[in-house]
Amino acid sequence: MNINDLIAIVKKRILENFEIQNIHIEDKSFLHKNHKGNQEGRFHLKLKIESKELKILNKIDSNKKIYKILDNELKKYIHSIQILIS
16 A cells, blocks of 8 residues: 555545534654564655544543554554644
């Protein structure tokens, strides 16, 4: 899977499952190119999500909800994910 397809899937899943005012997803894989655990085809994403629904939850609960809907992608294509909710 390429990064653009992955970003589209992640964005679609989040928009389908939560009330989102704004979402921005960045590929941060380049920051980890030379790390020992870096794997080809596994990406590092940074999600900036503006959501009243997620903001009222504590950080652990909101992250758990996002991890749950992205379970398949996390297992196969995402090595690392940073989630920022406002």
